[in-house]
Amino acid sequence: MQTQEQDIVVTAVAPATDKRDTPTRPMLRGDLRIEIFDSMAPLEAEWRALEQDDLASLHQSYDWCVPWVETLRRPLAIIRGSLAGRTAFILPLEIIRSRGVKRAEFIGARHSNINTGLFSPEFLASGALTSIQMAAVAAALRGKADLAILRNVPLEWRGRRSPLTSLSAVENQNHAFQLPFLGSFEASLKQVNAKRRRKKFKHQSRILDAKGGYEHVIAAPDQQDALLDMFFRQKAVRFKEAGLPDVFADDPTQTVLHRLLLRQAKDGFDATLQMHALRLKGEHEGHMAAIAALSRKGDHVICQFASIDESLVAEASPGELLFWLMIERLHREGAGLFDFGIGDQTYKRSWCPVETTQHDLLLPISTAGYAAAAIQRSVTRAKTAIKGNRQLYAFLQRLRARRSAGPAPADESEKD
Structure with missing residues (x-):
C-alpha cells in the first residue's frame, strides 16, 4: 500500500x-x-x-x-x-x-x-x-x-x-435541437408555426399522391439490416456531393450500427436503433425516398441519422415528410421529446423551438x-x-464542395 x-x-x-x-x-x-x-x-x-x-x-x-x-x-x-x-x-x-x-x-x-x-x-x-x-x-x-x-x-x-x-x-x-411534445399534436406543432407546417405537409402529400402514394415504413426485424445498408449508400452519395468525409464509411462503424439494430426492448417502445423510411407507391413502387434511424429511451427519441434519395420526387421534400410521419406517430405513442441531434441545419430550426x-x-x-x-x-x-x-462557414463549405467537384446540398453538415 x-x-x-x-x-x-x-x-x-x-x-x-x-x-x-x-x-x-x-x-x-x-x-x-x-x-x-x-x-x-x-x-x-x-x-x-x-x-x-x-x-x-x-x-x-x-x-x-x-x-x-x-x-x-x-x-x-x-x-x-x-x-x-x-x-x-x-x-x-x-x-x-x-x-x-x-x-x-x-x-x-x-x-x-x-x-x-x-x-x-x-x-x-x-x-x-x-x-x-x-x-x-x-x-x-x-x-x-x-x-x-x-x-x-x-x-x-x-x-x-x-x-x-x-x-x-x-x-x-x-x-442540439429538440421538439418537445405537448398535450396534443396540434399544440406541439404550434411551437413551430402549425399552419405553415400543415400547409407544407398537404403540399408534399399531394405531390406524392399524384404519383401513386407513399407509406411510412418501420422496418421489421428481418428488414432492418437491408434498410441500414441502403442508408449507407444514400448517405455516401450526399457526403460526396457535399465534399465531406463519410463518417459512416468504415467497416467497424457499420458493424456497430448493424449490431445496435438487434438491441430492442421486447416490451414497450425503447430501442437502441430502429430504421424508418418513406416508401413510394405507384409510379415509383418500392423506392425508399428517405430513411432515418431512431433511438428511444423512455420518452426521449433521438434521430441518430437520416438520408434522402434526390433521384426521384425531390420536389416533395421526402425527408421533411418522413419527419412529420415519425413525429406524429411518436406523439400518439406517448413520447415526450423528439431530438434532431447535433448540427445546425435549416430543417432542424424549422421544426425545433429548443436549442441545447x-x-x-x-x-x-x-x-x-x-x-x-x-x-x-x-x-x-x-x-x-x-x-x-x-457567411464564413458557408464559404468554407463551398470550398470543400469544390475540392470534390460537386455542389454542396442544402442542410448538410459534418459533425465537427
Missing part, C-alpha cells in the same frame, strides 16, 4: 478471471471511492440500475456501449464512484490514442450527443462532483490517460444541472494532457467562431 499526496490511498488489486474482471487502482478520497475497470461485465447489474434514470443518456446505456466495445476493442477505463459501498456514478470511458496523447472519452462518442454519464438518485440529490473529487478521478486515471474529454455534455438537461459542472468546460461548436448548448468537459491528467487540453480549447473555440459566422 502506498499513500500519495492529498490522502489518496492506492491499492493494487490482482486481476481475476480473464485478467479483465476486476477493477484496478482503487482510489479513496474522504468517503468517495474511485475505481477504474477495464471491462464492462463486472458492472452490468449496477450499470443497468443507474440507466433507469429517465434523464440518463441512451448513449451511456449498457446496450449502446457493448457493440462499440466489442467491435472497436479499445482499452477501457470505466470509472465507478461509490459512497458507503453503494455505486454513486459510472462514467463509461474508452482510451483513444492520437498523436502521442491518450484520451479518455465516452464510449462511442464520435456518434453520440446529449451525453450525461450515469448517477444514482442519492448522488444527484447531493449536487455536483467537487473539484477535489474530480482530482481523485484524475489520480485514478493516471498512467491510463493523459486527458479525459467528456464531449457533448449539456450543463443543464431537461431542468437538471449536470453533476459534472466542476470540470473545465468549452462550448462545443455543435448545438453542449460542452466538452476537460480533465487534464498528465503534463501532455494539460498541453492537449489547451490545444483542444483553442480548436473548439475556433470551430465555434467559424460556425457562428454564417
